[in-house]
Amino acid sequence: MKRSMSIIFMMATILSVCVSPCVKVLNTEGTAVSAQVCDGTYYTEDEDSVTITLAGDTGEEAVIPESIAGKPVRCISDGAFSEYPGELRKVVLPSTVEVIGDNAFAGCSGLREIDLENVRSIGAGAFMDCGLGTVRLGAQLEEIGERAFSGNIGAVFETDSSNKSFMTDSGSIYTADGSRLIRAAFGLRSIDIPETVTCIAGGAFENCAHLTELDIPDSVSEIGSYAFNGCGSLKRVSLPQGLKRIEEYTFGSCGLLEDIRLPDGLTFIGREAFAGDGSLMTLTIPDTVSEIGVCAVGYVYYEEDAVEPDKGFVLRCGEGTAAHGYALENDIRCEIIPDGESSRTEDSSQRQDEGQKISVLPAAGLGCCIAAAVVLVFIRLRAAGVRRKVLR
Numbered sequence: 001m002k003r004s005m006s007i008i009f010m011m012a013t014i015l016s017v018c019v020s021p022c023v024k025v026l027n028t029e030g031t032a033v034s035a036q037v038c039d040g041t042y043y044t045e046d047e048d049s050v051t052i053t054l055a056g057d058t059g060e061e062a063v064i065p066e067s068i069a070g071k072p073v074r075c076i077s078d079g080a081f082s083e084y085p086g087e088l089r090k091v092v093l094p095s096t097v098e099v100i101g102d103n104a105f106a107g108c109s110g111l112r113e114i115d116l117e118n119v120r121s122i123g124a125g126a127f128m129d130c131g132l133g134t135v136r137l138g139a140q141l142e143e144i145g146e147r148a149f150s151g152n153i154g155a156v157f158e159t160d161s162s163n164k165s166f167m168t169d170s171g172s173i174y175t176a177d178g179s180r181l182i183r184a185a186f187g188l189r190s191i192d193i194p195e196t197v198t199c200i201a202g203g204a205f206e207n208c209a210h211l212t213e214l215d216i217p218d219s220v221s222e223i224g225s226y227a228f229n230g231c232g233s234l235k236r237v238s239l240p241q242g243l244k245r246i247e248e249y250t251f252g253s254c255g256l257l258e259d260i261r262l263p264d265g266l267t268f269i270g271r272e273a274f275a276g277d278g279s280l281m282t283l284t285i286p287d288t289v290s291e292i293g294v295c296a297v298g299y300v301y302y303e304e305d306a307v308e309p310d311k312g313f314v315l316r317c318g319e320g321t322a323a324h325g326y327a328l329e330n331d332i333r334c335e336i337i338p339d340g341e342s343s344r345t346e347d348s349s350q351r352q353d354e355g356q357k358i359s360v361l362p363a364a365g366l367g368c369c370i371a372a373a374v375v376l377v378f379i380r381l382r383a384a385g386v387r388r389k390v391l392r
Contacts, residue, residue, distance in 0.1 A: 036069075049074035055081045060110075066094035075099040078123065082106045089113070100126050102145060116141070117160075122148050137173070139163045144173070144182050147203030147226060153186050184208055195219045200227050202247070209233060216240050225249055225270065232256065239263055246273045248293060253301065255279055262286055275299045275307050284316040284337065285323035292322055298332040 036043055042054035050068045052075070062081070064073055073094060078101035081088065091105070091114040102123035105111060111130040116122070117138040124145030132152045137144075139160040149155055159168040167176050171185030178196035181204050189210045193200075195217045202224030205211060213236040216223075220240045225247035228234060236259040237251075243263050248270035251257060255277035264286050271293035274280060278300045285297070298315055299307040309331065316335045317323035327334035 043068055043073075044077075045069060045071055048072075051075040051077050052080050053077045055084055057084070060087055060089040061092065062088060062090070063092045064094055064097060066096050072096040076101060076104045078102045078104060079106070080104050081108055084108055091115075093119070098140070099123075102126065103128065105130055124148060125150070127152060134158060136160070137163065137166060137168075141165060146201055146224060147206060149183050150203045150206040150226070153207055153209065155186055157183065157185065184211075190214075193217055193220070198222065200224060202226050203229070206230055212236075214238070218242060223247065223250060226252070229253055235259060241265070244268065246270060248273060249275075252276065262289075264288060267291065269293060269296045271296060272299065272307065273297070275301060277301065278310050278312060281312060282314040282316060282335075285321070287318045287321050287323075287339075290322050292326045295330075296326070298327075298330060 036045070041052060041056045044051050044053055045068070048071060050071045050073045052064065052073060054077075055062060064076070067073060073096050076097060076099070080101065081091075082103050082105065087110045088108045089110050089112050091111065093115055095118045098118065098120040100119055100122050103125040104123060104127075105114075106125050106128040108130050111127070112133055114132070116136065118140055119138060120140050121143040122141070122145060124147060126145060126148045128147055128149070129151035132149070132155045135149065135152075135155050135157050137157065137159045139162040141159075141163055142165045144166070149157075156171045157168050157173050159166050159173070163176070165176055166182065167174055167178075170191075171188070172191070173182040174180065174197070175182065178194055180199045180201060181193065181197050182201050183203075184191060184205045186208055187210060188208060189212060191211075191214070193214075193216060196219070197217070198219055199222040200216070200220060203226040204224065205228045206226050207230045208228075209230075209232050211231050212233050214234065215238040218240045221242050221244070223243065223246065226249045227247070228237070229249045229252045232253070232255050234254045235256045237257070239261065241263045243266060245268040246262075246266065250270065250273045251260070252272050252275050256279050257274075257276060258279050258281065260280070260283070262283070262285060265288050266286050267288055267290050269285070269289060269292045272295050273293065274283065274297045275295055283297055285292075295307050298310050298313040300310045302308050314333045314335055315323060315327045316337050317327065318339060319336045324334065324336070326332070
């Protein structure tokens with residue numbers, strides 16, 4: 001009986017999808033919205049346009065229709081292809097499509113080719129972890145979201161010369177006025193960031209696997225989250241003196257990073273900003289830092305998204321500072337530095353050379369060591385008193 005009811009329910013569901021012009025699908029927020037189906041692709045419509053909300057399996061090539069139900073297709077919705085069931089390699093967009101939503105094609109690792117000539121807006125993470133090669137940005141493009149192209153390690157960017165919002169230089173994307181570095185070319189080994197740049201966008205250098213060192217000019221006052229995440233060859237970074245915030249995951253998974261100096265005046269370090277593979281042996285945090293995020297420093301990744309304390313890491317900071325409190329809370333080895341000492345980071349060889357000159361104590365054992373010292377002084381004074389009595 002139960003088996004028969006299950007079969008009837010399945011048939012009813014299939015018939016409702018095939019016959020009914022309207023079905024319910026989940027959007028990226030998990031909310032059910034009304035959508036219609038055309039050749040296995042779900043879409044919504046308003047008075048004068050259509051939005052693709054969920055793609056069906058069309059094989060290696062997805063051809064987006066120019067119109068559905070007599071209305072032009074204007075938008076590819078958030079996450080529309082992110083759960084694409086096939087091995088998508090090419091997407092053909094009609095000239096009517098102007099908007100590509102957040103994470104629209106995220107995770108389509110086989111995607112090699114898409115024409116963005118008429119697109120006006122590309123959402124955050126729209127093509128994250130795809131396999132794009134040469135990416136040509138059209139004259140109409142006005143907006144690129146953060147991390148839009150992260151993970152496309154073979155991508156090279158070109159911009160239409162008549163575009164008024166963006167330009168490309170040596171394969172990297174900047175705003176037309178040169179003030180914002182949107183996306184660095186993936187294959188670069190070094191770069192001279194122009195002093196016109198005041199902002200490095202979130203994910204701008206993410207997955208630049210060959211970048212080994214970087215000097216960021218003092219003109220830069222803002223660096224977005226994930227900016228250098230996954231730069232596995234990056235060893236040395238010089239940060240701008242006016243930088244106030246280091247956002248979440250900025251230097252996450254930089255497995256070789258060992259030389260970085262935090263500027264005086266820094267106030268914020270975000271979640272897992274320096275979580276890595278253990279190459280960063282020590283970091284000095286200025287007294288000006290008032291907020292430090294979860295697992296921001298002194299942690300290493302042991303699985304893809306899991307972190308654990310780095311037992312070899314030493315945090316250098318002023319006594320009573322936010323950094324000192326962070327070290328105590330996270331049981332991170334801490335070295336208290338004198339007031340006014342400039343921020344610096346030593347590499348592992350420097351730590352070994354200076355090992356006999358400094359005293360580095362585990363944060364959790366600091367109180368015990370102080371107590372032991374007091375007891376030792378008391379014993380010595382008592383012994384001295386006994387000797388004086390004997391001499392008399």
